[in-house]
Amino acid sequence: MLRIAIQTKGRLNEQSLDLLREAGVTIKEEKRKFLMRASDFPVEILFLRDDDIPQTVAMGAADLGIVGYNEVAERGYDVEIMKKLGFGGCRISLAIPKSDKYDGLSYFNGKRIATSYPNVLKRFFDENGVEAQIHTITGSVEIAPAAGLADAIFDIVSSGGTLISNGLVEVEQVLQSEAVLIGTPGLSEEKMAVARQLISRFESVLKGVGKKYLLMNLPVAALDEAVTILPAMRSPTVIPLAQKEWCSLQTVVDEKDLWSIIERLKAIGAEGILVLTLDKVVL
Ligand code: ATP
Ligand code: MG
Numbered sequence: 001m002l003r004i005a006i007q008t009k010g011r012l013n014e015q016s017l018d019l020l021r022e023a024g025v026t027i028k029e030e031k032r033k034f035l036m037r038a039s040d041f042p043v044e045i046l047f048l049r050d051d052d053i054p055q056t057v058a059m060g061a062a063d064l065g066i067v068g069y070n071e072v073a074e075r076g077y078d079v080e081i082m083k084k085l086g087f088g089g090c091r092i093s094l095a096i097p098k099s100d101k102y103d104g105l106s107y108f109n110g111k112r113i114a115t116s117y118p119n120v121l122k123r124f125f126d127e128n129g130v131e132a133q134i135h136t137i138t139g140s141v142e143i144a145p146a147a148g149l150a151d152a153i154f155d156i157v158s159s160g161g162t163l164i165s166n167g168l169v170e171v172e173q174v175l176q177s178e179a180v181l182i183g184t185p186g187l188s189e190e191k192m193a194v195a196r197q198l199i200s201r202f203e204s205v206l207k208g209v210g211k212k213y214l215l216m217n218l219p220v221a222a223l224d225e226a227v228t229i230l231p232a233m234r235s236p237t238v239i240p241l242a243q244k245e246w247c248s249l250q251t252v253v254d255e256k257d258l259w260s261i262i263e264r265l266k267a268i269g270a271e272g273i274l275v276l277t278l279d280k281v282v283l
Contacts, residue, residue: 001042002044002063003043003045003061003064004045004063005052005056006046006047007047007048008047012068022137023041023202025040034046035047039264050068053066059184061174063187064184067180068175068178068180071082072173073117074116074118079183079184083181083199087177088159089176091173091176092157093155093170094108094151094152095152096151096169096173098167101274103111105130106211108129111135112131113132113135113152115153115154116133116138117142117154152170203258206281208278210254210255211255212255212277213251213252213275213276215249217247218246223247226270236251237249237250237251252281
């Protein structure tokens with residue numbers, strides 16, 4: 001039985017459970033316990049605070065974990081990063097009061113910086129020859145400068161709205177983060193086999209994210225040109241229609257390119273274009 005640790009509540013909880021569910025690992029939600037057996041895959045889910053996930057996986061009390069890379073980098077435990085999961089994106093950045101003039105990293109020499117990520121910050125300052133006082137605080141780091149507790153902060157940023165509302169401006173992006181699947185180093189072959197199966201299911205789910213399935217009718221004469229427009233995984237599927245000079249074309253496209261592709265296809269005569277949501281891509 002493979003045990004996977006995820007966040008009990010908080011920003012990564014729902015997306016971690018969604019990813020597991022999409023990969024066919026489901027739990028009965030009614031009575032949430034801290035350890036739950038999945039009903040359809042040999043996996044137990046252990047619910048923890050995100051702070052505790054890297055250590056739990058490093059010790060082997062859980063075999064796998066889903067946690068922000070920021071926590072992995074900060075805690076420094078020996079865990080294997082097995083897969084980036086594409087959600088929970090954020091960065092840890094240095095921010096200063098917006099009234100201050102910023103003239104590069106030397107700004108921070110002799111300054112007091114409030115953070116919940118002292119280890120990541122110390123490494124960054126050491127690498128860049130900055131000598132500052134790092135003040136570790138848990139909780140609302142962004143209010144430290146206004147409260148007179150610090151001159152600047154080093155904190156998680158995603159949209160930047162929190163910084164602006166506290167009169168701060170981001171000046172250095174130090175660490176890019178997203179949710180990652182971590183594993184205990186040296187898992188047994190038996191556990192590794194289940195982990196590999198799970199990772200391959202995750203990959204299928206993640207490949208479907210941001211993709212659409214396109215179906216259309218196209219004049220056969222326009223087929224060669226359509227193939228140059230469509231970046232299919234191998235090549236588009238072409239199905240003959242009863243009307244000889246028309247065919248049906250099916251393919252997968254990135255959502256971001258959807259409208260420009262549709263417009264180009266219409267221009268060469270495509271009709272009856274259907275756009276379908278894609279659930280999973282198994283290669
Ligand atoms: P816990 O109670 O489990 O300790 P927490 O309060 O420490 O939770 P959350 O705020 O739920 O943590 O954030 C979990 C993770 O979500 C972060 O470690 C980070 O990887 C990611 N994340 C993405 N965007 C943000 C953001 N804007 N602020 C904070 N975390 C973010
Ligand atoms: Mg936490």
